Amino acid sequence: MRADARKNYDQLLTVASTVVAEQGANASLRDIARRAGVALATLYRHFPTREALLEALLRTGFDELAARADELETSSSPQDALALWLRECVTWAHEYRGVTELMVAAIEDAESALHASCVTMRAAGTRLLTRAQAEGTARADIDGTDLFALVGALSWLGDQPALAARAHHLFDVIADAILTSTTPHGG
Incomplete structure (x- = not known):
């Protein structure tokens, strides 16, 4: 170029x-x-296309989240790694209003410019979840697809003016439902 x-x-x-x-x-x-x-x-x-611009814009964020998952996997307990990554992922996704819908659609559409990046991000979260499940600190009845859906749902909450003030509290409720320890995971 x-x-x-x-x-x-x-x-x-x-x-x-x-x-x-x-x-x-x-x-x-x-x-x-x-x-x-x-x-x-x-x-x-x-x-x-708009999607091509968003893919280029979001790819960097997805790559950073995947790298962050790798870093947390080696530097934090499985439980803390999952909780921190989940919070960072939701915060990042909320930064760009309306992107949650695109992410959810792209994960199912292999032809989407965003598909590969979304798959990479979901795989990073799945690794953290599986590690916490193996340690017994995360529910065993959820998988990476569920985690990805929860990121989308929690990001969506922050986009809703009537619910935005509750988003942090609801994040803590969901994190505590995913993680089986009695230690609170709020932040």
């Missing part, structure tokens, strides 16, 4: 991160291009 094209690509992603955080997953592509200081055609040259 030429240096000027790389600069435009990076600028579009930086601006898209801000705009999607402000406006949600259905943010105006025209607004993203305008704020990035490029023509709309330049945005479409790099990202032919």
Whole structure:
């Protein structure tokens, strides 16, 4: 990629991160291009669809969450690793309003640009869950798909104005239902 094209690509992603955080997953592509200081055609040259832009934007976050799961797997107890990763995952997903619906749809659609990233993130959470289950500190009757669904549900709560104030409390309730220890996992 030429240096000027790389600069435009990076600028579009930086601006898209801000705009999607402000406006949600259905943010105006025209607004993203305008704020990035490029023509709309330049945005479409790099990202032919909204999903392609979101995939590029979200892939970094998914990769960071997968790497964080690896780090927690070696640095924390299974129970703490799962609780911390789950909280970080929900916080990250909530950062981009409306992305939860895309994630849930993409995990089932192998043709989606977001599919591979969602599968990687779900696999990272599944490893943490399986490790905690093997230790006996997580319920044995849930799997990675359930955990992914709970991330989506907990993220969705934060997007609802009437429920946003309850989101942290409800996270703690769900975490305590997943983790079998009597130690509270709130934070």
